[in-house]
Amino acid sequence: MDLLLWRHAEAVDGSPDHARELTERGQRQAQKVAAWLDQRRPKKLRVLVSPTVRTRQTATAFSDSFEVVPTLGPDGNVADLLAATGWPDSGTACLVVGHQPALGRMAALLLSGVEADWTIKKGALWWFSNRVRDGETQTVLRAVIPSDLV
Incomplete structure:
Protein backbone atom coordinates (compact mmCIF):
# COMPACT_ATOMS: atom_id res chain seq x y z
CA MET A 1 0.00 0.00 0.00
CA ASP A 2 1.10 3.54 -0.70
CA LEU A 3 0.15 6.22 1.82
CA LEU A 4 0.74 9.88 1.02
CA LEU A 5 0.43 12.50 3.75
CA TRP A 6 0.05 16.07 2.46
CA ARG A 7 -0.18 18.90 4.93
CA HIS A 8 -2.36 21.75 3.75
CA ALA A 9 -0.53 24.71 2.25
CA GLU A 10 -0.14 28.08 3.95
CA ALA A 11 -3.45 29.63 5.03
CA VAL A 12 -4.52 33.01 6.32
CA ASP A 13 -4.71 33.51 10.08
CA GLY A 14 -8.06 34.03 11.71
CA SER A 15 -11.24 32.40 12.78
CA PRO A 16 -13.28 30.45 12.47
CA ASP A 17 -10.46 27.99 11.94
CA HIS A 18 -12.37 25.69 9.57
CA ALA A 19 -13.03 28.60 7.15
CA ARG A 20 -9.42 29.76 6.73
CA GLU A 21 -8.43 30.00 3.06
CA LEU A 22 -5.05 29.55 1.40
CA THR A 23 -2.88 32.60 0.94
CA GLU A 24 -1.49 33.38 -2.51
CA ARG A 25 1.74 31.73 -1.37
CA GLY A 26 -0.26 28.73 -0.18
CA GLN A 27 -1.95 28.43 -3.57
CA ARG A 28 1.48 28.38 -5.24
CA GLN A 29 2.72 25.77 -2.75
CA ALA A 30 -0.26 23.53 -3.46
CA GLN A 31 0.12 23.89 -7.23
CA LYS A 32 3.84 23.01 -7.13
CA VAL A 33 3.37 19.87 -5.06
CA ALA A 34 0.28 18.88 -7.07
CA ALA A 35 2.27 19.14 -10.32
CA TRP A 36 5.05 16.98 -8.85
CA LEU A 37 2.53 14.43 -7.61
CA ASP A 38 0.55 14.36 -10.84
CA GLN A 39 3.62 13.11 -12.71
CA ARG A 40 4.26 10.33 -10.17
CA ARG A 41 0.87 9.43 -8.73
CA PRO A 42 -0.11 5.84 -8.15
CA SER A 50 -10.20 17.17 6.02
CA PRO A 51 -13.41 19.25 5.92
CA THR A 52 -11.58 22.57 6.35
CA VAL A 53 -11.47 25.09 3.51
CA ARG A 54 -7.65 25.15 3.40
CA THR A 55 -7.33 21.38 2.99
CA ARG A 56 -10.01 21.27 0.30
CA GLN A 57 -8.26 24.11 -1.56
CA THR A 58 -4.93 22.27 -1.29
CA ALA A 59 -6.48 19.06 -2.61
CA THR A 60 -8.22 20.89 -5.46
CA ALA A 61 -4.81 21.91 -6.84
CA PHE A 62 -4.34 18.18 -7.51
CA SER A 63 -7.83 16.78 -8.11
CA ASP A 64 -11.50 17.68 -7.96
CA SER A 65 -12.28 14.10 -7.04
CA PHE A 66 -11.82 13.65 -3.31
CA GLU A 67 -13.71 12.45 -0.26
CA VAL A 68 -14.19 14.80 2.69
CA VAL A 69 -13.68 12.85 5.94
CA PRO A 70 -14.81 14.73 9.08
CA THR A 71 -12.50 12.76 11.41
CA LEU A 72 -9.46 14.09 9.50
CA GLY A 73 -10.12 17.64 10.72
CA PRO A 74 -7.72 19.67 12.90
CA ASP A 75 -8.68 17.66 16.00
CA GLY A 76 -8.07 14.31 14.28
CA ASN A 77 -5.45 11.87 15.51
CA VAL A 78 -3.40 8.90 14.32
CA ALA A 79 -6.20 6.44 15.08
CA ASP A 80 -8.49 8.49 12.81
CA LEU A 81 -5.87 8.42 10.04
CA LEU A 82 -5.39 4.67 10.35
CA ALA A 83 -9.15 4.04 10.29
CA ALA A 84 -9.78 6.31 7.29
CA THR A 85 -6.91 4.99 5.16
CA GLY A 86 -6.91 1.31 6.09
CA TRP A 87 -3.11 1.40 6.50
CA PRO A 88 -1.32 -0.94 5.95
CA ASP A 89 -3.79 -3.45 4.56
CA SER A 90 -5.82 -1.48 2.04
CA GLY A 91 -5.25 -2.54 -1.54
CA THR A 92 -5.62 1.05 -2.75
CA ALA A 93 -3.10 3.87 -2.53
CA CYS A 94 -4.35 6.73 -0.38
CA LEU A 95 -3.54 10.44 -0.26
CA VAL A 96 -4.57 12.31 2.90
CA VAL A 97 -4.68 16.11 2.87
CA GLY A 98 -4.73 17.09 6.51
CA HIS A 99 -3.27 18.83 9.51
CA GLN A 100 -0.62 18.91 12.17
CA PRO A 101 -0.14 17.40 14.66
CA ALA A 102 -1.85 14.22 13.40
CA LEU A 103 0.15 13.97 10.16
CA GLY A 104 3.49 14.39 11.95
CA ARG A 105 2.54 11.87 14.60
CA MET A 106 1.52 9.41 11.88
CA ALA A 107 4.86 9.88 10.09
CA ALA A 108 6.68 9.27 13.38
CA LEU A 109 4.67 6.11 14.03
CA LEU A 110 5.33 4.74 10.55
CA LEU A 111 9.08 5.37 10.67
CA SER A 112 9.92 4.80 14.32
CA GLY A 113 7.09 2.65 15.62
CA VAL A 114 6.12 5.30 18.18
CA GLU A 115 3.94 8.38 17.94
CA ALA A 116 5.99 11.54 18.47
CA ASP A 117 5.53 15.23 17.81
CA TRP A 118 7.21 15.45 14.41
CA THR A 119 6.47 18.43 12.23
CA ILE A 120 5.46 18.26 8.60
CA LYS A 121 5.99 21.63 6.98
CA LYS A 122 2.98 23.43 5.48
CA GLY A 123 2.42 22.25 1.92
CA ALA A 124 4.83 19.28 2.22
CA LEU A 125 4.09 15.75 1.03
CA TRP A 126 5.42 12.57 2.66
CA TRP A 127 5.05 9.31 0.71
CA PHE A 128 5.21 5.92 2.44
CA SER A 129 4.93 2.38 1.10
CA ASN A 130 4.36 -0.87 2.93
CA ARG A 131 5.96 -4.10 1.81
CA VAL A 132 6.83 -7.56 3.08
CA ARG A 133 10.43 -8.77 2.78
CA ASP A 134 11.60 -12.12 4.11
CA GLY A 135 8.35 -12.44 6.06
CA GLU A 136 8.82 -9.03 7.73
CA THR A 137 6.48 -6.10 7.17
CA GLN A 138 8.43 -2.93 6.39
CA THR A 139 7.51 0.71 5.98
CA VAL A 140 9.48 2.51 3.30
CA LEU A 141 9.76 6.29 3.03
CA ARG A 142 9.63 6.88 -0.72
CA ALA A 143 9.72 10.70 -0.77
CA VAL A 144 9.54 13.86 1.26
CA ILE A 145 8.64 16.80 -0.93
CA PRO A 146 8.61 20.25 0.66
CA SER A 147 6.85 22.81 -1.51
CA ASP A 148 9.86 25.13 -1.58
CA LEU A 149 12.06 22.50 -3.27
CA VAL A 150 9.80 21.69 -6.24
Whole structure:
Protein backbone atom coordinates (compact mmCIF):
# COMPACT_ATOMS: atom_id res chain seq x y z
CA MET A 1 0.00 0.00 0.00
CA ASP A 2 1.10 3.54 -0.70
CA LEU A 3 0.15 6.22 1.82
CA LEU A 4 0.74 9.88 1.02
CA LEU A 5 0.43 12.50 3.75
CA TRP A 6 0.05 16.07 2.46
CA ARG A 7 -0.18 18.90 4.93
CA HIS A 8 -2.36 21.75 3.75
CA ALA A 9 -0.53 24.71 2.25
CA GLU A 10 -0.14 28.08 3.95
CA ALA A 11 -3.45 29.63 5.03
CA VAL A 12 -4.52 33.01 6.32
CA ASP A 13 -4.71 33.51 10.08
CA GLY A 14 -8.06 34.03 11.71
CA SER A 15 -11.24 32.40 12.78
CA PRO A 16 -13.28 30.45 12.47
CA ASP A 17 -10.46 27.99 11.94
CA HIS A 18 -12.37 25.69 9.57
CA ALA A 19 -13.03 28.60 7.15
CA ARG A 20 -9.42 29.76 6.73
CA GLU A 21 -8.43 30.00 3.06
CA LEU A 22 -5.05 29.55 1.40
CA THR A 23 -2.88 32.60 0.94
CA GLU A 24 -1.49 33.38 -2.51
CA ARG A 25 1.74 31.73 -1.37
CA GLY A 26 -0.26 28.73 -0.18
CA GLN A 27 -1.95 28.43 -3.57
CA ARG A 28 1.48 28.38 -5.24
CA GLN A 29 2.72 25.77 -2.75
CA ALA A 30 -0.26 23.53 -3.46
CA GLN A 31 0.12 23.89 -7.23
CA LYS A 32 3.84 23.01 -7.13
CA VAL A 33 3.37 19.87 -5.06
CA ALA A 34 0.28 18.88 -7.07
CA ALA A 35 2.27 19.14 -10.32
CA TRP A 36 5.05 16.98 -8.85
CA LEU A 37 2.53 14.43 -7.61
CA ASP A 38 0.55 14.36 -10.84
CA GLN A 39 3.62 13.11 -12.71
CA ARG A 40 4.26 10.33 -10.17
CA ARG A 41 0.87 9.43 -8.73
CA PRO A 42 -0.11 5.84 -8.15
CA LYS A 43 -2.54 4.62 -10.82
CA LYS A 44 -5.41 4.11 -8.40
CA LEU A 45 -5.33 6.81 -5.76
CA ARG A 46 -8.03 7.49 -3.20
CA VAL A 47 -7.91 11.12 -2.00
CA LEU A 48 -9.19 11.84 1.53
CA VAL A 49 -9.47 15.41 2.77
CA SER A 50 -10.20 17.17 6.02
CA PRO A 51 -13.41 19.25 5.92
CA THR A 52 -11.58 22.57 6.35
CA VAL A 53 -11.47 25.09 3.51
CA ARG A 54 -7.65 25.15 3.40
CA THR A 55 -7.33 21.38 2.99
CA ARG A 56 -10.01 21.27 0.30
CA GLN A 57 -8.26 24.11 -1.56
CA THR A 58 -4.93 22.27 -1.29
CA ALA A 59 -6.48 19.06 -2.61
CA THR A 60 -8.22 20.89 -5.46
CA ALA A 61 -4.81 21.91 -6.84
CA PHE A 62 -4.34 18.18 -7.51
CA SER A 63 -7.83 16.78 -8.11
CA ASP A 64 -11.50 17.68 -7.96
CA SER A 65 -12.28 14.10 -7.04
CA PHE A 66 -11.82 13.65 -3.31
CA GLU A 67 -13.71 12.45 -0.26
CA VAL A 68 -14.19 14.80 2.69
CA VAL A 69 -13.68 12.85 5.94
CA PRO A 70 -14.81 14.73 9.08
CA THR A 71 -12.50 12.76 11.41
CA LEU A 72 -9.46 14.09 9.50
CA GLY A 73 -10.12 17.64 10.72
CA PRO A 74 -7.72 19.67 12.90
CA ASP A 75 -8.68 17.66 16.00
CA GLY A 76 -8.07 14.31 14.28
CA ASN A 77 -5.45 11.87 15.51
CA VAL A 78 -3.40 8.90 14.32
CA ALA A 79 -6.20 6.44 15.08
CA ASP A 80 -8.49 8.49 12.81
CA LEU A 81 -5.87 8.42 10.04
CA LEU A 82 -5.39 4.67 10.35
CA ALA A 83 -9.15 4.04 10.29
CA ALA A 84 -9.78 6.31 7.29
CA THR A 85 -6.91 4.99 5.16
CA GLY A 86 -6.91 1.31 6.09
CA TRP A 87 -3.11 1.40 6.50
CA PRO A 88 -1.32 -0.94 5.95
CA ASP A 89 -3.79 -3.45 4.56
CA SER A 90 -5.82 -1.48 2.04
CA GLY A 91 -5.25 -2.54 -1.54
CA THR A 92 -5.62 1.05 -2.75
CA ALA A 93 -3.10 3.87 -2.53
CA CYS A 94 -4.35 6.73 -0.38
CA LEU A 95 -3.54 10.44 -0.26
CA VAL A 96 -4.57 12.31 2.90
CA VAL A 97 -4.68 16.11 2.87
CA GLY A 98 -4.73 17.09 6.51
CA HIS A 99 -3.27 18.83 9.51
CA GLN A 100 -0.62 18.91 12.17
CA PRO A 101 -0.14 17.40 14.66
CA ALA A 102 -1.85 14.22 13.40
CA LEU A 103 0.15 13.97 10.16
CA GLY A 104 3.49 14.39 11.95
CA ARG A 105 2.54 11.87 14.60
CA MET A 106 1.52 9.41 11.88
CA ALA A 107 4.86 9.88 10.09
CA ALA A 108 6.68 9.27 13.38
CA LEU A 109 4.67 6.11 14.03
CA LEU A 110 5.33 4.74 10.55
CA LEU A 111 9.08 5.37 10.67
CA SER A 112 9.92 4.80 14.32
CA GLY A 113 7.09 2.65 15.62
CA VAL A 114 6.12 5.30 18.18
CA GLU A 115 3.94 8.38 17.94
CA ALA A 116 5.99 11.54 18.47
CA ASP A 117 5.53 15.23 17.81
CA TRP A 118 7.21 15.45 14.41
CA THR A 119 6.47 18.43 12.23
CA ILE A 120 5.46 18.26 8.60
CA LYS A 121 5.99 21.63 6.98
CA LYS A 122 2.98 23.43 5.48
CA GLY A 123 2.42 22.25 1.92
CA ALA A 124 4.83 19.28 2.22
CA LEU A 125 4.09 15.75 1.03
CA TRP A 126 5.42 12.57 2.66
CA TRP A 127 5.05 9.31 0.71
CA PHE A 128 5.21 5.92 2.44
CA SER A 129 4.93 2.38 1.10
CA ASN A 130 4.36 -0.87 2.93
CA ARG A 131 5.96 -4.10 1.81
CA VAL A 132 6.83 -7.56 3.08
CA ARG A 133 10.43 -8.77 2.78
CA ASP A 134 11.60 -12.12 4.11
CA GLY A 135 8.35 -12.44 6.06
CA GLU A 136 8.82 -9.03 7.73
CA THR A 137 6.48 -6.10 7.17
CA GLN A 138 8.43 -2.93 6.39
CA THR A 139 7.51 0.71 5.98
CA VAL A 140 9.48 2.51 3.30
CA LEU A 141 9.76 6.29 3.03
CA ARG A 142 9.63 6.88 -0.72
CA ALA A 143 9.72 10.70 -0.77
CA VAL A 144 9.54 13.86 1.26
CA ILE A 145 8.64 16.80 -0.93
CA PRO A 146 8.61 20.25 0.66
CA SER A 147 6.85 22.81 -1.51
CA ASP A 148 9.86 25.13 -1.58
CA LEU A 149 12.06 22.50 -3.27
CA VAL A 150 9.80 21.69 -6.24
